[in-house]
Amino acid sequence: MGGTTFVSDSFAVVMLATAAYCLARLVAARRWKRPMHNDINVGHVAMGIAMAGMLDLSLRTLPAVVWEAVFAALTAWFAIRIGTFVSRNGLWGWDDDHMHHVSHFATHLVMGGAMLFMFLAQPAPAGAAGLGSVMGGMSAATAGGGGAALAYLFVFVLLVSAVWHADGLSRFGPVALSVPVSGSGTISVMGDTCPERRWLAPRLEAGSHIAMCVTMGYMLILLR
C-alpha cells in the first residue's frame, strides 16, 4: 500500500469514526438532556461522511450535487448563527453557555465553505477509486487560479482553530481544590470550577473538531 493511500485511508477511517461519534453525541445529549450545539454536531456528521467519501471513493454515499446543496445550506446556516449571536451578545461577547465565542460559529462557517469549495473544485469522478484520482483532478481544476490561495486561507483558519481547541482542552479537566475546614486544616478534593462542566463531553467534542480540522487541512493542501 502506498504512503498516500495509507494516509488517505487512515483519515477516512478517522472521519467515519468522528461522524459516528458526533451522531452518538446527538442521541446522548437528547436522552440525557445535556446542553450541546446540535447544529455543530450535525455539521460534523455531514462533514465526516462527505470527507470519508472524498478520501476513498468506495465510501461515497451521496452524489456531489447533493453534498454541495447540504454544505451550501450549512454555510448559510452558520452565517445566520453568527448574525444572531452578534446581535444578542455583541462581537466580543460569550454565548449563554459561557463556553463559546462568535469565533466558534465563524470557524464552522469556514468549514462549511471549505467543504463546498472542495466539492465545487472536484471534477466528476472517472470511475477510479481513491484520493489520487479525485485530488489529482482537483489540483488540475484549481491550478493557476486563486483557488490555491483560497485553499491555504481555509487551511490557515482550520489549523489555528485546531490549536486553539487543543489549548482549551485543559479548561475542562477536574482540579484539586484545597478547602479550609475549621478545626482540621484543609482538605483536598477533586472537582471543577467552571460552569461548562455539564456540557456533554467537551474534551471529546474538541478532539473531534481537531481531527476534522487536520483532515480538512490535509485535503485542502492536496487540492491546491
Place this chain on the structure above:
Amino acid sequence: MSDATVSGLTGTWTENRVGATTRPASTTTWRLPDARRCLQLALAATWLLDGVLQMQPYMFSRAFGRLMLASTASGNPSVVAHSIAWAGREIGAHADAANALFCIIQIAIGLGIAGRPTLRAALGFSIVWSLSVWWFGEGLGALLTGTASPLMGAPGAVVLYALLAVLLWPSERHRSETFVAARVVGARAARVVWMILWVGLGLLGLQAANRAPDALSEMITRMASGEPRWLAVLDARMAGELMGRGLGVSILLAVIMTLVGVGIFAPSRWAKSATVICAGFLAIAIWVVGEAFGGIFSGSGTDPNSGPLLVLIALAYWPLSQSLSARDQAQAASAEGD
C-alpha cells in the same frame, strides 16, 4: 476522609459538617492565553501545517529522500555531506514508513505545544527534532557551503523553530521583562540573539554567491518554477527588476538587516517598536518575493520556510505596554502560586 461535597457547577463548594467553611482556598483554573501563549499557539499551528504539508504525495516518493534531501549535501564538508547522503538514501529506501513517521512527529509536536500539559515536553522535543532536520534535511541551512542566502531561507527555517522553542519556553526567570523573548534568557541575552540573527543574515547576503550581478535575479527565477501563475508572474517581475543589480541590492539588504539587528538595543520604546515592525516587513518581503511562500503551492514544500518564523520571532521582541506586561506577569505569578 472528608465528607465535603461539590454543591454546584460554579465553583461554590460546601461542606456538610457543622462549622466547615465553604470558600475554596485555592483553585487552578484555565486562563485565557497571554502574549507568550499566543505565540506558542502560532508556533504550534506552524508545526501542524508542516505535518500536513509532509503528507503530500511527493514526500512519500523515493525522490524526496534521494533527490530533495540528498541534494542539500552538495557543497558541505565531507563529514556533513556523507551523513546527509546516507540519510537521504535510507529515507528514500523506506519512503513510506519514514515519511509517515515524520508526519506523525510533526503533528504530535504541534498538538503537544498546543496542549498545556504537554507544552514543555513538546517544546523540548521540537528542539531536538529541529536540529536533526537542520542537519540531515537542510544541510545545516547551507551555512557551510558559501551559498546560503537570507532570501532563500538562511540560516535554515527549521533552526528558527528551535530558536523559537527556546525563546518561548514557559519560564518566568525574568518575569519583569517587557518583551516575551526576554523572559527566559533575560533582555540582554535575548537582544544579543536578535542581533546575531539579523546581522548574520545581512552578512550572509554579502557572500560572493549572493552579490554577483544576476545572483538574486536567478534565485527568484528558480523559485517561480511550479508556482501558481499569479505568483510566477510576481516572481518574474521581481527577477527582471533585480537583473544586474545583485551587488547593490545585497549591500542595501545587508545595511537594512544590520540596522534591524542593532536597532533592538535602542533606548526608547518607540525605536524598538520601529525596529520590530521593520523586521516584520522584511520577513514578509523575504517570504513572498524570495521564498515564494516556502514553495507550499508547488507540491514539494515541506514547510512555509523562514518568513513566518522571522515574523514570530519579531513578535516575541515586541515591547509590551506596561499594563499588558503587568497583566501577563500577574497571570504568570498566579499560575505559579497555584
